[in-house]
Amino acid sequence: MRTKALYRNIQRLLPAFEAAARNESFTIAGEEVGLTQSSVSKQIMELERRLGQPLFVRSHKQISLTPAGHRLLKAYTRAASQIIDALDDLLLERSKKQIVISTSTANAAFMLLPRVAEVRECFPGGEIFVVTSDPQGIQPTDQVDLALAFGKPDYAGFKSRALFADILTPVCTPDFLRKNGPLRAVVDLLNCELLYMQAQHPSWLGWRQWLREFGLELPKKHQPMGFNSYYNTIQACLAGQGVALGWLRLLGDLLESGQLVTPLPDFLETEERYHLAWPSHRRQEFDIEPFEAWLSRRYGGNIPGYTRASTALI
Known part of the structure; x- marks a missing residue:
């Protein structure tokens, strides 16, 4: 319980410490975090009191980190970097458009994977995620946006379009x-x-x-x-x-x-022919035609x- 009380709300003191350590100035740190120079100094003194050791060596118009200060700054920087990475991932997930393509192992290995760049061009701005499902190549889940299958799909809830034999x-x-x-x-x-x-x-x-x-x-x-x-x-x-x-x-x-x-x-x-299939219960948020045209051009021509x-x- 004593340890929990010691560190309660201590995180509110860390931004001022990090800014002061990085800039080697309480004044500049205050400008960054929106506090006065005296408020930054008070927060750091409170942090030092609660940790039981000094974090800065103070001299006339100059400050520098103690070994304990260096250790805390390193840990704070590492944690901040992880938080920034997590924020970037969350923002990317919100903005990206993932397109899940289901197909058989053979179709993936011999048709799609050798030409990833060409497949990507069919879905500009989208992240492509390929899942394999044997034997036919259709995984009947709500997560699938498009399926490439040999034979007319026999799963309910899919529309399909025939391609080539x-x-x-x-x-x-x-x-x-x-x-x-x-x-x-x-x-x-x-x-x-x-x-x-x-x-x-x-x-x-x-x-x-x-x-x-x-x-x-x-x-x-x-x-x-x-x-x-x-x-x-x-x-x-x-x-x-x-x-x-x-x-x-x-x-x-x-x-x-x-x-x-x-x-x-x-x-x-x-x-039987190859088919493109997609869920019939929801509207597609991307154009199927470029992928269909690419398949027909790349694999449907003369042999x-x-x-x-x-x-x-x-």
């Missing part, structure tokens, strides 16, 4: 093809390690559906290597562990750089080596 074909690394190729026909895939993502949503297509479009069934003895994430599937493919079913809209950068290749001329275009004439539709 995807094209599926086998992909592998050039080194895997050299060691295990050549692959001249679809049937040759049955001699390869097939990497796949376990289907978690009706919109997702796997090896069985793809092979059936070309008149083949996976033999019962054939056991592909499975993952619960398409990102992990492609990482295994990049490590040369096998052939993955490539969603070419997602993998354009890896194909363009030569890290992955398409060994067969057999393509499958999906009937090198692919022609619609050589494509089945599923």
Whole structure:
């Protein structure tokens, strides 16, 4: 109780102390904190009395800090800096416009993250926060402002706009093809390690559906290597562990750089399309069109080596 009484309201004395310590003058300190020179002197004397030791060495028309004064000034400055940082954060949170984009792990890894600067340009003045939600890419919470999903969203409370379909074909690394190729026909895939993502949503297509479009069934003895994430599937493919079913809209950068290749001329275009979705119960505070236009321009155009004439539709 004695300690609490000692420090009660002591904070009211600290601004005068800090100003005097920084300016080495009671007069200038008074001008800063709106007190007379004598009032500043009285407050500091009260502070010294309550601390039981001097904070200033006083000489004719000059003051300087004692070791105790230096210690108190250092602590006060550190605390003031933390308070200023907190105030800046609070002001920034009040003024900033955060846009929460929900999408699948694969869409985030292969579409958005490689082009953060381009995505940012679609939302001028807004802070972009990307959350991932598998399998479809929509997190049905009030915090989501916009979602990028493959397949029409099946969550209530969302409006959506269709974008473009995807094209599926086998992909592998050039080194895997050299060691295990050549692959001249679809049937040759049955001699390869097939990497796949376990289907978690009706919109997702796997090896069985793809092979059936070309008149083949996976033999019962054939056991592909499975993952619960398409990102992990492609990482295994990049490590040369096998052939993955490539969603070419997602993998354009890896194909363009030569890290992955398409060994067969057999393509499958999906009937499902990518969609932009947004909550229907509240008004959007930003324009969706720039992001939609960017997605269509960046990922919805022609794919090198692919022609619609050589494509089945599923």
